[in-house]
Amino acid sequence: MSILLADDDVNLATFLSKSLESEGYSVHTALDEGSVLAELRRQNYKLIILDLNFGATDGLKLLEKLRTRSADRNSCGSPGACNRRRTAIWWMST
Numbered sequence: 001m002s003i004l005l006a007d008d009d010v011n012l013a014t015f016l017s018k019s020l021e022s023e024g025y026s027v028h029t030a031l032d033e034g035s036v037l038a039e040l041r042r043q044n045y046k047l048i049i050l051d052l053n054f055g056a057t058d059g060l061k062l063l064e065k066l067r068t069r070s071a072d073r074n075s076c077g078s079p080g081a082c083n084r085r086r087t088a089i090w091w092m093s094t
Helices: 010-022 033-042 059-073
Strands: 002-006 026-030 047-051 088-092
Touching: 002 010, 002 033, 010 026, 026 033, 033 059, 047 059
Parallel strands: 002 026, 002 047, 047 088
Antiparallel strands: none
C-alpha cells in the first residue's frame, strides 16, 4: 500500500516513515503543502497521513482541499489515471 505522509516535522516524519516502511508499506514524505499537491499529481495514494499543525499551512484548510480534490477528481493522481477507489485521509495533531 502506498502512503503519503504530510508533516513539517522532519524528525517525526522520518520516524513514522521508517516505522511504516519496516511494516512493508511504501511511504513518501511531503514537508509542505506544495510537496503534498505535487505528490498527488504524480501518484495515487491509498492513505494520506496529514499533520493538522502543518507549518505555515493550516492543516484543516489543506484537508478540505484534499477532500474537494478527491471528490472532484475521483481520487485521480493525474489526468487519465482515474479509478473509482477513494483515498483514505487520516489526520493527526502533533
